[in-house]
Amino acid sequence: MENNQSKGLMRLVLLPLPFQGHINPMLQLASILYSKGFSITIIHTAFNSPNPLNYPHFTFCSIQDGITHSSSLDILNLIILLNVRCVTPFRDMLAKVISDARDHKEHVACLITDALFYFTQGVSNTLELRRIVLRTSGVSSFVPFLLFPLLIEKGYVPLQDSQLEEVVTEIPPLKVKDLPLIATNEPEKFYKTLSNLVEGTKASCGVIWNTFEDLESSPLSYLCQEFQIPFFPIGPFHKYPSSSSSSSSSSSSSSSSSSLLAEDQSCISWLDKHKPNSVIYVSFGSLAAITAIQFLEIARGLASSMQPFLWVVREGMVVDENKECLEYPPWPSGFIENVEGRGCIVKWAPQQQVLAHKAVGAFWTHCGWNSTMESICEGVPMICMPFFTDQKVNARYVSCVWKIGVQFEGEVKRGEVVNMIRVLIDGNNNKKGLEIRERALDLKEKARVSWNHGGSSYTHLDALVNYILSFQPKRTVL
Missing domain, CATH: 3.40.50.2000 (Glycogen Phosphorylase B;)
Structure with missing residues (x-):
């Protein structure tokens, strides 16, 4: 696509989950999509707010989330609370962004949210706006979430000390102790949150993954069959030159521009x-x-x-x-x-x-x-x-x-x-260490190939851009 063809005409709205490991990839993704010609609006919570000064080409809109004492909440309850408290302020802000864009002869093409902000599917349905989700973790770790009802039925969950070293036969090589659980006194809340995550992802128009095909080809193939929606494994985000192009910092420190802690x-x-x-x-x-x-x-x-x-x-x-x-x-x-x-x-x-x-x-x-x-x-x-x-x-x-x-x-x-x-x-002086280092360097090369011209992630990014462009209204904007 022509870079300037859609800039100023098609706007994307992104909503990151307000944790360091979720904000970083969302803003990296925003920079990649900006480089492809889209205008970018970031709606973010007041809690753990990113610094807009590091991204002068984006429009930032803050919403009040009512989170004042986050240190007293565990991660699970904080995620649940954010999904409750943000519904109304986010819906109102998104409606305003859509209205303002229309006044400026722009078209908001779609909403891209963190998959853990599952409440946003209902909001996007109400406003008749397509929603794509970003999953900031790997594909391999999403498979157990999808199979969670089966894992409970099979007796793997809740965990029993006597089973921890057993291999989960449905998803080898994971052992029972490797299942992606969180320590909580309210397991039913956790199960419900996972269900909301999976169902919200299935209801979306597609999933963006910060991974590449050579790394997770098997779980990608499995989930593609199960979900029946487009998948876009376009990672690693931080290696695209464009992932830091909107910041004044150098490409080697692209993550620092969204760091919540002083480096x-x-x-x-x-x-x-x-x-x-x-x-x-x-x-x-x-x-x-x-x-x-x-x-x-x-x-x-x-x-x-x-x-x-x-x-x-x-x-x-x-x-x-x-x-x-x-x-x-x-x-x-x-x-x-x-x-x-x-x-x-x-x-x-x-x-x-x-x-x-x-x-x-x-x-x-x-x-x-x-x-x-x-x-x-x-x-x-x-x-x-x-x-x-x-x-x-x-x-x-x-x-x-x-x-x-x-x-x-x-x-x-x-x-x-x-x-x-x-x-x-001391890997050069022992066989195990030498083999580990050789495999690590081989995977590094596969990652490099993926994001370069013609690589799998490069190709999937083109597909993502064209997919979003297909959301353009039928009328021609002059």
Whole structure:
């Protein structure tokens, strides 16, 4: 399509879920679609609002969500509350955007929402606007959501300690403990939320995935048959040059433009001082919390490995036995002094830049989908320590399907930490580590091919653009 053909004539409205791992890919997608000629409006909640100054070419519209004490809510109840509180303000704002666009001789072609904002299907039906959903996690982790009623019927859910190591025969190689669940005292709420997610996705006009065919071809084929709506696997979003073109930042730091936390750039100059593939990068994302005992084992394992490490220790990351956030991390005695020069500790890091740095040889991760994709795209082997939902599925795929990393199967112990680091960092001197690194580099190349001209993601993006253009009103706009 001609880039200027639809700009100013066709507008897209996007609604991200207000969590770091959901805002990033939605804004990256917005930048990609802007580069294809569409005007972009971002409707967002006041809670965890993105910074409009980083995207001067987008129109931002804030809605009041009534969320004032989010720290007192778990993730499940926060998602449910957002789906209740946002209905009226979102409907009113969307109606206004449509009306304003019409006044300016624009056409709002469709609504693109996070799949977890399932309430938006009803709103789009009311306003007679087509809705496409963005699924910010992988395809592999969506399959168990679709099969959840069967998993309950078969007795896999709720989890039983005696079954945790059993393989789920319907979706191998997942074990029962890998099912994408969340710890909650209200399981029925969780089941209902999953049902709303699946049904809201099925009712949409299509699904955009931040993945690529070579990575998840089997689950993609399965879901395509089950859903009977168009699928557009156009990832990895962050690797498209256009995904940061609307921001003043460089392409290597496209994620920073939508980061809710201040990034410490000093770690890049620290990495510059280290040998290639020598540094372990440790980050558990923006939501996961670890216990003080886990924190101590991680710290002692890193110290004992004798390898340089970059560790993101986020505020509120460590909790006590009552799950209350500790004001200060419980550093082992003498830890800071013992690792001086060898360890770099920051509150938040520019992750894409870090993973692309030649000094980084392994990524110890919670296996959130964005982190997993970013690591794959740079060919960095992973140490997997998942916490909840799709992270557990991603970790199993990393370690057992793609075989580009290793995974903690039980409690974190310092000795195992040392062993895993040695396998990945000293990969050239052991067969397992060498094979993992070779597979990681091979998958990196497949990812690169996918987003280049003629690749699968490039082709699916063209299909997505043409699909949206087909929503154009029949009358000709002069």
